[in-house]
Amino acid sequence: MISHQIELEIDKAFIKTFLDPRRDALTEFLTKFLNSEFKFREDSMKIYVVSLFMYAPSPLSFLFIEPNYQYYSPDFTINRPEINFDGYSYIEIDELCTKVLGENNVDYSAHLDSSGELDSAIFWENRYKLEREFILSCWKNARSNSQSQIIAFLEYSDFAGGIYDLDNDYCISDDFPEVDIYLESKNIFFEKEI
Numbered sequence: 001m002i003s004h005q006i007e008l009e010i011d012k013a014f015i016k017t018f019l020d021p022r023r024d025a026l027t028e029f030l031t032k033f034l035n036s037e038f039k040f041r042e043d044s045m046k047i048y049v050v051s052l053f054m055y056a057p058s059p060l061s062f063l064f065i066e067p068n069y070q071y072y073s074p075d076f077t078i079n080r081p082e083i084n085f086d087g088y089s090y091i092e093i094d095e096l097c098t099k100v101l102g103e104n105n106v107d108y109s110a111h112l113d114s115s116g117e118l119d120s121a122i123f124w125e126n127r128y129k130l131e132r133e134f135i136l137s138c139w140k141n142a143r144s145n146s147q148s149q150i151i152a153f154l155e156y157s158d159f160a161g162g163i164y165d166l167d168n169d170y171c172i173s174d175d176f177p178e179v180d181i182y183l184e185s186k187n188i189f190f191e192k193e194i
Contacts, residue, residue: 002106002123010100010124017096018088019134022060026135029083030142033065034150038081040067047072048190049179050152052135052166057158060131061087068153070180072193093127094118132164139166151188153179 032038040047047067055062064082066074097120101108113119135154153172154164162173165182176182183189 002101002108002111006101006104006106007124007126009104010097010120011126011130013096013100014093014127014130015134018060018093019130022085023134023138025085026063026083026138027141029063029081030139031145033081034142034146034148036148038065038079040079041076042078043076045072045076045193048150049183050150051155051163051179052139052152053155053157054131054135054161055157058087058089060134061085063135065152068179069194070178070192071190076193090121094120096120097124128161132161133169136164136166136169143167151183 049068049071050065051068052063052065054060062082062084064080066080067077094117098108098118101118108118108123111118111120111122132154139152139154152166154166155161162171163179164171172179172182176185180192
């Protein structure tokens with residue numbers, strides 16, 4: 001069993017190594033989006049609700065924004081703003097964990113897989129939470145530099161990670177089956193194109 005303190009050390013190393021180097025670029029990308037520097041469509045329809053998608057197999061290697069298709073027809077989308085980063089692999093995460101465990105003299109032999117390699121997923125489950133919190137933080141920083149009223153939801157490209165309201169880190173899929181039902185419950189109504 002890995003102690004809570006060691007998990008926190010891994011969290012800090014993960015943030016420093018993989019998240020912080022991407023912070024400025026992601027915040028700038030989101031700020032440009034909120035300031036309408038990207039165009040989704042050929043027509044002049046105003047977009048009020050969007051989805052920010054994380055590429056599920058490698059969340060911070062590729063993110064893109066699309067109009068939310070519960071409100072807008074995909075037939076008219078001509079562009080989707082996207083940002084690409086050099087991804088990090090599960091091997092790199094395991095190496096980072098091995099380093100932190102070694103620096104703290106932790107015996108991790110119980111967490112080795114059948115080929116003798118460390119499998120950090122067995123004892124460290126904070127990766128997805130930290131990535132989501134990082135994206136939310138960048139969104140809030142970008143939002144503070146914009147007057148935009150766009151409502152955005154964070155979604156995973158495989159739709160397995162839930163749907164999060166980017167303005168309050170609320171997982172709407174826990175209580176609402178669809179984005180439009182969630183917004184209507186908050187008395188937010190937009191005309192649907194579809």
